[in-house]
Amino acid sequence: MLLKANQLKVFRKDRLLFDIEELAIHQGDRIGLVGTNGSGKTTLLHVLAGQETPDSGTVAATAVCTLLPQLKQGDGRQSGGEMTQTYIERALSRPSALLLADEPTTHLDTEHIEWLEDKLRHHYQGALIVVSHDRAFLDAICTEIWELDHGKLHHYRGNYTHFAQQKELAHRQQVEAYEAYTQKKKQLEHALEKKKKKADKATKPSQKVKSSGPKIAKPYYANKQKKLEKTAKSIETRMEKLEKVEKVKDIQPIQMTQHTMKEVASRTILRVKNVDGKAGGKVLWKQANVEVRGGDKVAIIGKNGSGKTTFLRMLVNGHPGVTRSEAVKLAYFRQDLSGLKADESILQNALKEAVQDETVVRTVLARLGFRGDDVHKPVEVLSGGERVKTMLASLLVSDANVLMLDEPTNFLDLAAVEALEGLLKDYPGTVVFVSHDRRLIEEVATRIFHIHEERIEAFDGTYEAYKQKEEKPAMTNREEELLLIDMQLSEVLSRLSIEPSQELEETFQALLKQKKSLES
Incomplete structure (x- = not known):
């Protein structure tokens, strides 16, 4: 055993962040730590690394432990990707039996994420706990998932896909249990109502019995009523003992207004003709010739520095070689989130440009994790991930029929990433997005624009089909x-x-x- 912790409690002001009875890490463990934003994942890593003291509980390590912290964007001298690579190299070069890695794929492009996967799977011999919102990465390296949920730590065997399957099975079982509970409850309520009605009738003897005289009628009906009331009481007792099952929160279907979508469906809405891309004198690509059709879901992929964001901005801001259909109504998601009003609520921001009715808007917000009174929180008190979700919701319900998204999953927890994935798949308009999230690209994209070797290659088909086309031997x-x-x-x-x-x-x-x- 490399590390053991008991009775860990950490508070943030008056709020209990987590209460973990026991956890243990052994040689060879490959653990993915998941949970919503604010659930305490980073704090737990810091406590296990000895860099933060819990409010109560003990941590005992028997081996050298290395913490790879969550990194910020580059400072200008180094890009975020370069900083991350440097930190990873240093962390892996230290003699350590346990590596605690907090979002190690942040700012890395796909090539370097796959390099890191190879490094951790085939070269790093120690145990590992990793926090990541990259599902493909967790699938590649993890054999166990720990989930921090409402302050408790739950353990699941297998990688992230196995974890998701177990959660889905539990969800289905809870749905079935709730349906069985409500059906049994209705049966008992119906039986109780019938017995009460019979008991009530038993106090009113028929005309035929009345003629026999009160001496016969009264004892007979009194006994009958008593028996019926006893049966009714028995049914009530059974209802009270019936174990209550909470209703499961189901994902609500969304029917978005599509009048602006139909105007561009299946037509060529953006055309790039003989366009060169440059940045600071560096050639990014030459003579690009691609087009986007209404309803396409296009993923722009490529290495860091290849020009993905430059190309997306060119589509958004215009260029002499870029023509755009007059029917296009474009919405642009960028990292600075400049479209949000900090002094207004989540719901107010989402409704500002909305063409969908408030029910649809609230459903989209709920899918992204804003339920009930949460929608009335002012933007100024929100975390980075919550602001991203607010901005994305605002774009999804606006009158836009083309969404341009630059790294929309940055700062999102896994639940929000999966919710966004579902919303983009269901979105009836066109989506052009830059992302290094391979699972998001696999699930959403119907076409690929790959910027590499100073050109933009267009591929009609899914990311999986494109990878098979590009299949190459493992890195030598x-x-x-x-x-x-x-x-x-x-x-x-x-x-x-x-x-x-x-x-x-x-x-x-x-x-x-x-x-x-x-x-x-």
Whole structure:
């Protein structure tokens, strides 16, 4: 056993964040830690790493533990992806029997996420607890899932897909239990009503019995009424003992108004003709020729720095080589969330540009986790993930028929990612989105725009079909070494730009020489 914790309690002001009776981590464990935003995942990692003291309880570690913290966006000298790669390299290079990783795929492109998967699966020998909202990543590396839910820690065997299947089975069983409960309750209520009516009639003897005289009628009907009342009381007792089953919250279907969608259905609504892409003098792609049709769900994929966001902005802001149908009504989701009014509520923000009725708006908000009085919270008190959900809901219910989304799953917990996935699949309009979330792309995209090798390749079909087309052998040792050298070069260059030194220059030249040797 590498680590054991008992009776852990952590509070945030007066709110109990979590209360965990016991947990243990053994050699070889590969654990995915999941839960909604604010459930305490990051706090739990910090407590286990010894960087935060719980309000009560004990943590005993018998091995070296390394914490890979959640990283912020790059500071200008390094991109977020470069920072993440650097931290991962340092964490994995330390002699550690237990790695606690908080959102390690943040800012990484697909190639580097898959590199990290390979590293953790085939090269890292220690135990692992990882917090991630990347379901494909959790499927690839985890053999157990821990879920923090309403302050309690629940354990599930298998990867994330197995966890989701177990949750779905539990949901179905609860639905069946509730249906059986309501059916039994109705049967007992109906039986009780019948017995009470019979008991009431028993106090009123018929005319024929009345003529026999009161001496016969009174004792007979008194006894009959007593028996019926006793039976009724027995039924009431059975109802009281009937174990109550709570109603399950089902996902409500959404019927969105589609009048603006029909105007562009199946037509070419965006056309890019002979357009070059550049950023700061760097060529991103040459002579792009692609088009988007009404109803398409297009995923823009590619490495960090390949020009995905640049291309999306070009579609949004216009360009001489980009033509757009007059019927297009476009909505753009960007990371700064500049469209939100901080002093207004979630519901007010969502209703501002809505063409759907309030029932639909509230249903969309509920699917994203805002239920009941939650919709009246002002935006200024919301977390980053909650603001993202508010902005996405506002776009989904607006009069737009084309959604342009730049990394919409950043800051979202897994429940919100899956809810957004369902909403985008059901959305009757057109969606063009940039994402590194492979599962989201697999589930939503009907077409792929891949920016690579200074070109934009369009593919009609799903992400899975595209991957099969692009199928290539696993990364060789040489390719992995080149990837690592590229990361090291990036780090050294960043340091050279800040604090030049002869030692760094020599390191840089040695890395270049090593890279040339591998490439030759």
